[in-house]
Amino acid sequence: MWTLLIGIVSIMDTLWWLLWGWFIYIQTSTADGTMLINSGGTEALIPISWFWNSLADTNLSWTAL
Secondary structure, eight states: OHHHHHHHHHHHHHHHHHIIIIIOOOOSSTTOOGGGTTTTTSSOOOHHHHHHHHHTOTTTHHHHO
């Protein structure tokens, strides 16, 4: 019984991490342009896209890692 509950919780935690860590970004203020950096300031990128685009950038690669 306990192993089943631990398995369910770990699956839910992984899904929660994937959703909020890779696809949803909540701005801290209206001046927060973090996800606009590599798109030229025109459209907000989702976090996983920002990560892959920032790996090639010379200034943001360590931040992305």
